[in-house]
Amino acid sequence: MKVHQHPPFADNRWAWKYPRHAKRGLEPAFFDWVVANADKHDSSWTCVPACWFYNSAAAARKNNVKRLCACEDNEGILRSLDPSVSYFSLSQGDDGLYEDTPPNLTLFCACCTKGVPIPLIYDGMPTCESRSKRYLASFLGRIDQLSRTEEDVKLRRSGNMIGGIGSRSRQLMRSVFAPLVRQGKAVLDDVRGWDAGYLSRYVQVTAESVFCLAPRGYGATSYRLYEALKLGAIPVYISNLGEFVLPWPDLFNWDEFCVLCLDTDLPSLPERLQGFSEAEIKRMQEAGREAAQKLCDLDWVFSQVVATTARGGCRHASSDRQSPREA
Numbered sequence: 001m002k003v004h005q006h007p008p009f010a011d012n013r014w015a016w017k018y019p020r021h022a023k024r025g026l027e028p029a030f031f032d033w034v035v036a037n038a039d040k041h042d043s044s045w046t047c048v049p050a051c052w053f054y055n056s057a058a059a060a061r062k063n064n065v066k067r068l069c070a071c072e073d074n075e076g077i078l079r080s081l082d083p084s085v086s087y088f089s090l091s092q093g094d095d096g097l098y099e100d101t102p103p104n105l106t107l108f109c110a111c112c113t114k115g116v117p118i119p120l121i122y123d124g125m126p127t128c129e130s131r132s133k134r135y136l137a138s139f140l141g142r143i144d145q146l147s148r149t150e151e152d153v154k155l156r157r158s159g160n161m162i163g164g165i166g167s168r169s170r171q172l173m174r175s176v177f178a179p180l181v182r183q184g185k186a187v188l189d190d191v192r193g194w195d196a197g198y199l200s201r202y203v204q205v206t207a208e209s210v211f212c213l214a215p216r217g218y219g220a221t222s223y224r225l226y227e228a229l230k231l232g233a234i235p236v237y238i239s240n241l242g243e244f245v246l247p248w249p250d251l252f253n254w255d256e257f258c259v260l261c262l263d264t265d266l267p268s269l270p271e272r273l274q275g276f277s278e279a280e281i282k283r284m285q286e287a288g289r290e291a292a293q294k295l296c297d298l299d300w301v302f303s304q305v306v307a308t309t310a311r312g313g314c315r316h317a318s319s320d321r322q323s324p325r326e327a
Contacts, residue, residue, distance in 0.1 A: 001032060001034075001038045001039070001042060001043045001045075001306055002038075002043075002045075002046040002047065003038050003046065003047050003048075004046050004048045004049075004080075004081070010237070018053075018092075018122075019122065019194070020194060021124070021199050022122035022124050022125075023122075023211065024109055024123035024124070025053070025122055025123075026090065026092035026120070026121060026122055026298075027052060027090060027091070028051055028088045028238065029122070029123045029298050029302075030049060030302055031049045033299070034047055034049040034108055034302075035049070035301045036263060037303075040112070040309075041303065041306045041307075042310055043306050043309045043310040044085045045087060045106070045309040045310075046085050046086065046087050046088075047088060047306070048077065048089040048105065049076050049083070049089070049090075050089060052074055052089070052093065053091065053092050053093040057067040059292075066089035074097065074098075074099050075099050077216075078100075078101060078105070079101060081102055081104070083102065083104060084104075085104065086104055086210035086309075087105045087273075088305070088309050089105060089106075089107055089110065089114065090107070090108045090118070091108070091109045091110065091112070091166045092120070093200060094111045094112060094217075094218045094219030094220075095109065096109050096114040096115060097114075106309070108179065108305050108308075110221075111220055111221055112220060113241070113245055114215050114218060116247075116308070117248045118301060118305060119226050119295045119296065120221055120222070120225065120226060120313070121223075121226050121295070121298065121301065123298060124152040124231050124297060125198070125226070126202075126203045126227065126230065126231065127169070127228060127230050127231070127290075128203050128207045128232075129207055129229055129232035130204075130208045132231065133208055133209065133210045134209075135185060135186055135187055135205065135210070136180060136185045136210055136273060136274065137177065137180070137185075137186045137187075137209055137211040137212070137213055137273055138186060138187040138188070138205050138208075138211075138213065138233075139173065139177075139187070139188045139212070139224075140188075140191050140202040140205060140206070141189075141190075142170070142191060142192065142217075143167075143170045143171060143173075143174050143188070143190040144170075144191065146168060157287050166170055167231045168300075169200050169215050169216070169238055169239075169240045170215050172263065172266050172267075173188070173192075173213060173266055173269075176186050176266050176267050176269060176270055177213075179270070180270055186270075187205050187209070188213075203231060206224075206233050207232055207233065209233050210234060210281060211233060211234045211235075211236050211242050211259065211271075211273050212228035212235050212236065213236050213238065214230070214236055214237050214238065215238035215239075215263075216237075216239050216240065216241070220239070221237070222237075225237055226295060226296050228288075228293075229257070229291060229292035229295065230292055231291070232244045232285065232288070233288075234257065234259060234281070234284050234285060235257075235258050235259070236258070236259040236261060236265060236269070236273070237258055237260050237261065238261050238262075238266065238269075239260075239261075239262060240263040242262065247295070248304065250307075251304075252291055252295070256283075256287040256291075257284050257285075257288035257291050258284075258288075259272075259273070259305045264288070272301030
């Protein structure tokens with residue numbers, strides 16, 4: 001596999017991590033993997049292993065914060081690309097790249113809708129599986145999304161934030177599951193800060209839940225979708241996009257190990273989850289464990305990205321989404 005030789009600043013990975021409990025984010029892990037494995041994989045496409053999310057001055061300007069790290073603009077990398085060569089790269093940002101990308105650069109995107117979908121995972125995902133399932137469903141995380149400006153608050157609450165926002169869906173989710181929470185059959189905690197103690201509670205509660213509610217956040221999907229698989233719970237992907245952004249639907253039948261729910265169907269979701277038989281739940285749990293061995297494994301995901309380019313099978317995200325009818 002050929003690797004694009006770009007300026008050294010592309011490898012400038014700041015100590016900041018997302019999520020904060022990750023050992024490495026997706027992009028730094030991919031950068032390290034390419035350095036170690038480039039000569040082991042074949043592809044006629046050239047890889048650009050830049051840490052876009054960590055190096056983007058444009059992202060810092062957009063969010064009115066200090067630059068994420070001392071580096072040049074990602075635009076410098078993009079300007080260095082040969083227009084006659086097919087390139088591919090990987091992005092973990094909720095908005096993808098803020099810079100304009102050339103048509104000969106295919107992005108594999110973990111959380112946005114601009115490229116080919118891949119799993120939103122990271123190095124050091126929690127692992128714990130409990131045989132005892134105390135709860136039908138659980139969600140621990142932000143329900144009322146935080147934001148940086150008063151205008152953002154208004155947009156997020158209205159559900160009309162540019163690029164989409166899951167706050168309204170999460171509030172509705174809390175409302176429809178409130179009766180089960182009162183009965184002790186479900187856990188929904190609005191968490192504003194993730195310290196070590198609460199991470200431990202999140203892992204334990206999720207492992208003891210049959211279903212883990214995974215509503216999309218600012219991005220099109222959620223880490224919980226994959227953390228649930230690692231923790232032995234059946235993920236419930238809740239989307240307000242009118243579709244579901246899922247990686248490699250040609251390799252995985254997501255209905256076998258994941259519940260797909262549009263936010264318009266949230267009022268009936270508790271009844272739907274209670275309607276699964278023990279046999280159906282057992283089959284989905286077994287299929288989820290099998291899927292997690294690939295979808296939650298960084299080496300498998302990165303190898304599959306390269307294999308996808310080698311097959312010439314790169315498709316835009318719009319063809320890799322599951323429609324409500326298919327769900």
